[in-house]
Amino acid sequence: MKFRSARHTNNLDSLITFYRNVLGFEVLGSFKGHDGYDGVFLGIPGADWHLEFTISDEAAKHKPDEDDLLVFYPASIEEYERIIQRFTENNNPALESKNPYWKANGITYADPDGYRIVIVKPVAPQSL
Structure with missing residues (x-):
């Protein structure tokens, strides 16, 4: 089994920079204009998991708390x-x-x- 965590964001470029520069992840793939969404896959090549972040014209409305x-x-x-x-x-x-x-x-x-x-x-x- 493989795993992907996907999250919508208002800060796509900042997240890419953060996860690349701080955690050392690589951009494993990306997409633009996929039904109104742009996105990126970040992680470690060959791992069975990765993070996906998307952005669109609709603002993300989530509110993280200290246990997320x-x-x-x-x-x-x-x-x-x-x-x-x-x-x-x-x-x-x-x-x-x-x-x-x-x-x-x-x-x-x-x-x-x-x-x-x-x-x-x-x-x-x-x-x-």
Whole structure:
């Protein structure tokens, strides 16, 4: 099974820049004028998932709250640190997590639409 998360936005260009520059995703595809919608697919080549963002003449009306999250699990502490550094370099401040679990196990940020993203800190392997 594959997975796509699709969201309508008023900030397509800002989202493309954010997900490319901060999270390191690539543009996997895009479309223009598809029944009044333009859109982009962002993700990691070869992964079984990607994010889709669309824009049209109709404004997005959603209102994210503190529990609307995309949660990412970096494969290593080095990848985690690179991602956190890119958030800092792109002036994306960390936010207080509402859920205590995410507060203890990751760092929360927001994308240009205000939806929250959690970057989970990998657990170091335990030595015997």
